[in-house]
Amino acid sequence: MTAASAGTEASFPYKLVATDLDGTLLRGDSTVSPRTREALAAVTAAGAAHIIVTGRAVPWTRHILDDLGYDGLAVCGQGAQVYHAGEHRLLTSVTLDRQLAGAALAKIEAEVGPLALAVSQDGLDGEVLFGPGYRVHEGPLASVPEDDPVKMFAAPLNKVYIQHPELDDDELTRVARAAVGDMVAVVMAGAGVVEILPLGLSKATGLSLAARRLGVKAADTIAFGDMPNDIPMFGWARHGVAMANAHEELKAVADEVTASNEDDGIAVVLEKLLLQG
Numbered sequence: 001m002t003a004a005s006a007g008t009e010a011s012f013p014y015k016l017v018a019t020d021l022d023g024t025l026l027r028g029d030s031t032v033s034p035r036t037r038e039a040l041a042a043v044t045a046a047g048a049a050h051i052i053v054t055g056r057a058v059p060w061t062r063h064i065l066d067d068l069g070y071d072g073l074a075v076c077g078q079g080a081q082v083y084h085a086g087e088h089r090l091l092t093s094v095t096l097d098r099q100l101a102g103a104a105l106a107k108i109e110a111e112v113g114p115l116a117l118a119v120s121q122d123g124l125d126g127e128v129l130f131g132p133g134y135r136v137h138e139g140p141l142a143s144v145p146e147d148d149p150v151k152m153f154a155a156p157l158n159k160v161y162i163q164h165p166e167l168d169d170d171e172l173t174r175v176a177r178a179a180v181g182d183m184v185a186v187v188m189a190g191a192g193v194v195e196i197l198p199l200g201l202s203k204a205t206g207l208s209l210a211a212r213r214l215g216v217k218a219a220d221t222i223a224f225g226d227m228p229n230d231i232p233m234f235g236w237a238r239h240g241v242a243m244a245n246a247h248e249e250l251k252a253v254a255d256e257v258t259a260s261n262e263d264d265g266i267a268v269v270l271e272k273l274l275l276q277g
Contacts, residue, residue, distance in 0.1 A: 012046040015220035021054040023226035039267035055189040077158040079206025089225040095156045104180040111179045160196040179190045189229040202232035
């Protein structure tokens with residue numbers, strides 16, 4: 001898949017297709033179906049651009065992009081990073097103030113007790129370090145155990161992951177947001193994935209930067225996602241499409257709900273739009 005030039009006249013009604021990765025573009029086995037590949041290839045051949053917009057930082061994303069043959073722009077780290085996949089180059093990066101993150105964590109723990117933590121280091125080769133008690137999801141994502149909290153916060157970070165031994169993701173997100181106020185942003189990005197980010201950072205901010213580089217506007221964009229962290233992206237794009245497997249919060253603000261990621265939900269919508277175009 002190639003992010004094509006957005007300036008070409010096309011029979012497709014949008015100039016930009018923005019897709020989340022996990023639970024959206026990727027199936028449960030971390031692959032993209034042949035049907036979805038073909039639909040995206042048809043869209044880019046029609047002159048639209050395809051941008052992947054993911055909560056994963058670049059080190060957890062680039063191997064997937066390489067496997068896909070994707071050489072365009074990708075928005076990674078919940079909008080913190082704009083990455084050029086073809087050039088293997090980080091174009092922009094936003095880091096989290098570590099002192100501010102520490103203060104925010106203290107406020108959350110004052111409300112709910114001790115948290116299990118992981119951190120995502122900045123940069124093309126940044127590692128994800130996880131502390132005691134943090135439940136790491138199975139899969140191809142490399143994580144490094146770290147028992148020393150000082151070492152966890154020694155290098156620049158994009159985000160901090162938090163987990164609680166008793167609270168579910170929705171409740172932890174709600175309590176954490178109430179506790180930190182306007183210090184930092186708190187998002188729920190997937191099962192067991194609640195994140196602390198720089199205030200004001202979202203997939204929408206990263207996508208807007210990437211779109212500007214392509215000369216494309218929000219009014220020209222259709223976006224696909226499955227989790228509450230996709231809500232800002234849906235708010236920015238002209239048309240937001242939630243997967244059938246999406247979180248109810250995202251479905252509530254979506255313009256459309258398609259089939260699941262396992263049932264080629266992206267392709268279903270793109271094929272329909274190509275026929276209409």
